[in-house]
Amino acid sequence: MEEVRLLSLFLFLQICSRVGATEYPRLTFAAIGDFGGIPLPPYSTYMQKKIAKVMGKKADLKEVKFIIGLGDNFYYEGVKSVEDPRFCSTFERVYTSPVLKAATWYMIAGNHDHASNVSAQIAYTKISPRWHFPDFFYTKVLEIPGSSKTVQLVMIDTTLLCCKHQRHLKNLPGPQEQLRWIERTLRDSSADYLIVAGHHPVLSAGVHGNTQYLESKLKPLLEENDVTAYLSGHDHNLQHLKEEHSNVHYFVTGNGNFYSPVPMHRHRVQTSLKFFNGESGAFTLFEATPESLKISQINDNEKEVYSAELKPRTILRSLSDNENTILDEFFTSQT
Ligand SMILES: [Fe+2]
Numbered sequence: 271m272e273e274v275r276l277l278s279l280f281l282f283l284q285i286c287s288r289v290g291a292t293e294y295p296r297l298t299f300a301a302i303g304d305f306g307g308i309p310l311p312p313y314s315t316y317m318q319k320k321i322a323k324v325m326g327k328k329a330d331l332k333e334v335k336f337i338i339g340l341g342d343n344f345y346y347e348g349v350k351s352v353e354d355p356r357f358c359s360t361f362e363r364v365y366t367s368p369v370l371k372a373a374t375w376y377m378i379a380g381n382h383d384h385a386s387n388v389s390a391q392i393a394y395t396k397i398s399p400r401w402h403f404p405d406f407f408y409t410k411v412l413e414i415p416g417s418s419k420t421v422q423l424v425m426i427d428t429t430l431l432c433c434k435h436q437r438h439l440k441n442l443p444g445p446q447e448q449l450r451w452i453e454r455t456l457r458d459s460s461a462d463y464l465i466v467a468g469h470h471p472v473l474s475a476g477v478h479g480n481t482q483y484l485e486s487k488l489k490p491l492l493e494e495n496d497v498t499a500y501l502s503g504h505d506h507n508l509q510h511l512k513e514e515h516s517n518v519h520y521f522v523t524g525n526g527n528f529y530s531p532v533p534m535h536r537h538r539v540q541t542s543l544k545f546f547n548g549e550s551g552a553f554t555l556f557e558a559t560p561e562s563l564k565i566s567q568i569n570d571n572e573k574e575v576y577s578a579e580l581k582p583r584t585i586l587r588s589l590s591d592n593e594n595t596i597l598d599e600f601f602t603s604q605t
């Protein structure tokens with residue numbers, strides 16, 4: 271009899287946890303940068319595979335829906351064509367957990383990808399069901415299931431913004447064109463969480479330090495438009511930075527493959543640096559709910575080395591006709 275009661279209790283708790291897991295509005299996703307293996311057999315690194323395994327485990331557990339790939343997808347010189355075997359050896363055969371295979375990978379290019387043919391990476395969108403790279407820069411609005419709240423990704427190409435002087439980039443979209451698009455996209459956003467993702471960091475304590483062009487041209491746009499977070503890679507470590515005068519949070523998650531523990535430019539960001547860790551590979555996990563955006567930075571030993579919780583934006587959106595009528599009636603009744 272006791273066994274039956276215990277079994278019933280166990281089943282009841284199972285059902286409760288299932289209902290909780292599926293009904294609570296949340297959208298989980300991950301970000302990883304600089305995960306492009308090596309250009310020699312086996313075309314992936316020990317650390318890249320280790321992180322892929324940890325990310326797969328967490329992704330399965332947390333029901334991750336999509337991944338943000340932050341560039342430097344193929345070391346050291348990108349891919350040559352859409353048939354390049356590196357798509358398979360450095361990407362498809364490395365990220366093999368069921369949820370990572372089912373997730374959409376929103377991709378952008380890094381400086382190493384631009385050393386070769388980024389158009390081939392864009393074309394690969396039609397070949398791989400999970401690789402989503404429709405253009406050099408693009409945006410995507412995603413709903414938090416079970417709510418009317420949204421997360422908007424604004425995926426940008428920082429190599430085209432900062433390094434356009436390099437001869438091989440001459441025929442690609444210029445910085446002015448992209449900046450105008452970024453400004454328009456951010457201004458028009460009514461998302462509850464607005465996330466901009468680019469390869470180069472705006473602010474960084476790492477070896478590369480702040481990216482001057484982004485600091486002067488992009489940072490004001492992020493601040494004016496109440497961007498929730500700017501994500502980047504390029505420096506091969508984890509970082510969280512936030513300047514006191516602004517609401518924008520900056521996260522670096524560039525150690526999907528290589529790692530760099532030296533905060534060489536720490537002095538330049540001393541007052542805004544909240545966290546720095548480059549002791550191993552890592553990735554970043556996000557959990558968006560209507561109330562908050564939880565960010566966890568996780569290392570190769572599955573350890574959450576840092577976490578932060580951000581609030582949704584408070585957007586002054588334009589009122590619908592129906593809402594205007596209700597307000598009119600309210601004020602009329604008050605006079
Ligand atoms: Fe890199």
Ligand SMILES: [Zn+2]
Binds near residue numbers: 304380381382504505
């Ligand atoms: Zn890079």
